[in-house]
Amino acid sequence: MATMLEGRRQTQPRSSPSGRETSLWSSGFGMKLEAITPFLGKYRPFVGRCCQTCTPKSWESLFHRSITDLGFCSVILVKEENTRFRGWLVRRLCYFLWSLEQHIPLCQDAPQKIEESTGVQNLLSGRVPGGAGEGQAPDLVKKEVQRILGHIQASPRPFLVRLFSWALLRFLNCLFLNVQLHKGQMKMVQKAAQAGSPLVLLSTHKTLLDGILLPFMLLSQGLGVLRVAWDSRACSPALRVLLRKLGGLFLPPEANLSLDSSEGLLARAVVQAVIEQLLVSGQPLLIFLEELPESPGPRLSALGQAWLGFVVQAVQVGIVPDALLVPVAVTYDLVPDALCDIYHASAPLGLWTGALAVLRSLWSHWGCSRRICSRVHLAQPFSLQEYIVSARSCWGGRQTLEQLLQPIVLGQCTAVPDTEKEQEWTPITGPLLALKEEDQLLVRRLSCHVLSASVGSAAVMSTAIMATLLLFKHQKGVFLSQLLGEFSWLTEEILLRGFDVGFSGQLRSLLKHSLSLLRAHVALLHIRQGDLLVVPRPGPGLTQLARLSAELLPVFLSEAVGACAVRGLLAGRVPPQGPWELQGILLLSQNELYRQILLLMHLLPQDLLLLKPCQSSYCYCQEVLDRLIQCGLLVAEETPGSRSACDTGRQRLSRKLLWKPSGDFTDSDSDDFEEAEGRYFRLSQQSHCPDFFLFLCRLLSPLLKAFAQAAAFLHQGQLPDTESGYTEQLFQFLQATAQEEGIFECADPKLAISAIWTFRDLGVLQQMPSPAGPRLHLSPTFASRENQQRLEQFIRQFICS
Incomplete structure (x- = not known):
């Protein structure tokens, strides 16, 4: 290692005084550090298999075996x-x-x-x-x-x-x-x-x-x-x-x-x-x-x-x-x-x-x-x-976001209804109106299904990985030698989750290519030790990095939803900035985790989640929980005073199950186990877990912070107003807040529109007809400052700073 550092000092080109930006785009990084990693070009998962639930015959017959x-x-x-x-x-x-x-x-x-x-x-x-x-x-x-x-x-x-x-x-x-x-x-x-x-x-x-x-x-x-x-x-x-x-x-x-x-x-x-x-x-x-x-x-x-x-x-x-x-x-x-x-x-x-x-x-x-x-x-x-x-058999009843979430936001109830969310932001065109209502629903759900498959099969490019690391892990800067290792780590995590990457080659060349494309948003600084400091440029350039990093969100979306749900579950129990060891003491029940995941799922726009219509919310909750266990953030824990989960002694079986005739499979055996308390989990105490947990939470932070700022803007906005006019008001507020607090990743007009549409579905904003066209009004329920604060507090529980 000493020889490698000495070589880097000797090969460092002369530049401006320490701390000033340098131009290294044509002459390389001034480093002779070759990082050969095992993933590049050697393992690529197959992505893009069609849905086995909706199209099982196509899943089997239209697949190329030697692909x-x-x-x-x-x-x-x-x-x-x-x-x-x-x-x-x-x-x-x-x-x-x-x-x-x-x-x-x-x-x-x-x-x-x-x-x-x-x-x-x-x-x-x-x-x-x-x-x-x-x-x-x-x-x-x-x-x-x-x-x-x-x-x-x-x-x-x-x-x-x-x-x-x-x-x-x-x-x-x-x-x-x-x-x-x-x-x-x-x-x-x-x-x-x-x-x-x-x-x-x-x-x-x-x-x-x-x-x-x-x-x-x-x-x-x-x-x-x-x-x-x-x-x-x-x-x-x-x-x-x-x-x-x-x-x-x-x-x-x-x-x-x-x-x-x-x-x-x-x-x-x-x-x-x-x-x-x-x-x-x-x-x-x-x-x-x-x-x-x-x-x-x-x-x-x-x-x-x-x-x-x-x-x-x-x-x-x-x-x-x-x-x-x-x-x-x-x-x-x-x-x-x-x-x-x-x-x-x-x-x-x-x-x-x-x-x-x-x-x-x-x-x-x-x-x-x-x-x-x-x-x-x-x-x-x-x-x-x-x-x-086959898809028509997967259709079931749905409720609006106002029916599902508003009573919980206002504290009127605690139970989440056992139904799916109905959220349709795309207007119906004339050709779709000419179809039957059932066929309209078929086209909409088919579109969601295919778009979910397309986004899930898209390759992750090197610039998206670089923007994610700089924005959510090292917004204050990172040494290039450390960035090499983290780029390799994040690429392996992407491949292990069944997603593909759109690049291959030597790691140093990949980083040079990515940083050269992001040169308008990234600064390179010399330091005395011979390394380079990569710093994201503060200001509106962070908005562009946030847009690039959004391409990585489908890869970690399940884990990010789960991490923010855990953050919301711990929000009322431990201080937000409390030590990781203190947070790991608390037991988290499976039912509580399911409830928090469902609440966050209902809050997030359908355009972001892109859930397949054939997948229920509770199946997605179980998938999120499984992902948190697989990545090592959650560890199963036995409840105090209960029997071991592996104990299958006859004393734990009910009388009905003991005397059931052999061959009678009308009921599932798991239904007769006496599981009064359910499963419990703790946060893992491994050394990498706090940083990874914070990284997952920050992936959703631009959207959630924009929603929270939109809730805080309710008492300042000029209503009634047209949708485009109120969107411009909110966007200017997001820009002003970004200048004050430095969170430019939230100052995006797309996030402003998403917040307004979500609040409209939630019943916070109401669209009323007028001679000049439809106009947005603040609903009587959220006209009080108290309910507006409840809405903002509900959103901020999922945000981890």
């Missing part, structure tokens, strides 16, 4: 070997030759087949209300159908697709170091496509680039032209024309009209016919189930659910016997800034705006040599028909 034996490939790495030709000239024209060799199937007579579909013909013949028989000439209705069809789609132009693929390949190679794809996952999807059922890819949405990157990736893998469902509000008319010729689909504005509107009826019939024709022809379809992170709205996309509703309806009426759904996740080291800024513009994205954003991205990344990495994950396909049949 773990296949490696990765970079879809943007095109060389001479990827073409049929060899030679000096081919090496310089390989991108162009590659684009010429891509197979692009032709779509012929698609408009004619759409006009001949059953739904459109019923309108043309007047057999349904709103058709030609309602006073409209058939020729006029037919022209309207053609106009709507032209707004929805156009036949892909092979030459334009090849030219755009060549230009995109150039752009991606300038912007990205690599775009990784697991070859085993691709084989699994290709094998599923050969079964004959059409593929419907349901993806997360990190940036506008996803809608271009995913079609390029599938085209390069031989699956043809991917049809992408775009949001027409985000694109200008000129850009919509270009995207339609590249395979894009756009929902016409008339489709969102009321059910009694003839224009809305005709538009929905044409869209349904387009989806049916795509599924029959076997063309793959891409739907984004997640809104963009920058959008001021819910996580689950209303437009994505509308497109998925058309697919579900096509399968239910028997147009196609089945469709295979593929959850997709795309992750980036760092989303390009220029591609994020164009989404914030008030006007729709145009051709020139997009071109300027591309040039800005190329210039910024070429000038500072900061190329990013990306990872595309394809989860296991599953049968939509199988899900429709």
Whole structure:
């Protein structure tokens, strides 16, 4: 160790005086410390198995047995070997030759087949209300159908697709170091496509680039032209024309009209016919189930659910016997800034705006040599028909958050109702309203199920790990030598929990790459001992680190919920800053832990938890408890004066069980054990537990602190006000509090919106109609300062500073 430190002193470059920032991004860290860790490149868990409860047949049959034996490939790495030709000239024209060799199937007579579909013909013949028989000439209705069809789609132009693929390949190679794809996952999807059922890819949405990157990736893998469902509000008319010729689909504005509107009826019939024709022809379809992170709205996309509703309806009426759904996740080291800024513009994205954003991205990344990495994950396909049949049996009664949580917050009762929470933040669009109420519920729960699978299968990037360590463990700074070890530790913890990481290689190179991408939010300082001090820059940059660290939350979400629940259980018994040894003396019963976990689960937004609809709250409580035991934070403890848990003597069995005839299995044996007190636990006294417990609690602290500050803001806010106006008020309050207390990770407009919607579900805020539109009012129950303080105290019990 002394020799290693001496080597680091000798290789340290000269810089400014001690304590001042230094620039080491091009010359390395000034250290010759090689850390070879056992996890990198040697163990990768398989992620993305479909639900065994809802789709057991797909879970067994659509799985590629040798998936773990296949490696990765970079879809943007095109060389001479990827073409049929060899030679000096081919090496310089390989991108162009590659684009010429891509197979692009032709779509012929698609408009004619759409006009001949059953739904459109019923309108043309007047057999349904709103058709030609309602006073409209058939020729006029037919022209309207053609106009709507032209707004929805156009036949892909092979030459334009090849030219755009060549230009995109150039752009991606300038912007990205690599775009990784697991070859085993691709084989699994290709094998599923050969079964004959059409593929419907349901993806997360990190940036506008996803809608271009995913079609390029599938085209390069031989699956043809991917049809992408775009949001027409985000694109200008000129850009919509270009995207339609590249395979894009756009929902016409008339489709969102009321059910009694003839224009809305005709538009929905044409869209349904387009989806049916795509599924029959076997063309793959891409739907984004997640809104963009920058959008001021819910996580689950209303437009994505509308497109998925058309697919579900096509399968239910028997147009196609089945469709295979593929959850997709795309992750980036760092989303390009220029591609994020164009989404914030008030006007729709145009051709020139997009071109300027591309040039800005190329210039910024070429000038500072900061190329990013990306990872595309394809989860296991599953049968939509199988899900429709089996998922309905998992539906049960639900209650609103106001019914579940408000009496407990106000101290009117202590028991948590034995029911699930009903929380729906996504508005119902016109296409979904055209479905039966049962089918609407099916589409919503299917969307939650697939989005949960997509987020759970997303790879964790190195920047997310780095941001989490700096924000929640070392906000005051950490030595680089210590950061190397903790990066390795956190990566192993991620892999052990069944999640994958989107990187590999030597640890020192990974840290250099991550810190170079985060250079705007991180400062490197020299110290006399020859090491480097990594310090997060105080200020609004912590908000960006919090957004990056949120990508790590699904990995530790169960443990974080459990740790905050334990913190709430101990809040009234020991001082918040009391020693760990004092907290470990107390016994925690299983029933108390279940209650605290349920309370926190109901408080947290459904968009954060992303629980599968087939999983009950009590099953999740048991999963949380098991995770806390597995990670070593909780230790089972026998109750004082009770028999050992392993004691199965006959004296502990009831008379009914003793005289039960052999072969009678009508009752479970565990029901007859005399367990009056239940199970008890203590906090583990291992040396690593206090730091790990605090780390887990801090993962949820940005959201919980924002909720607590929103509760404190109730008596200061100006109500009544519109939702957007009150959101702006709360956001300004969060920013002012961040300046005073330094908690910039809470100053996020998304957290402000989440707090307002949660308080609206909880009955704290009420939405009332007015001539100027709906306005938020403070409910009479929480008009008193006493109840507002109770709400704030209820939230703060889960926060561990």
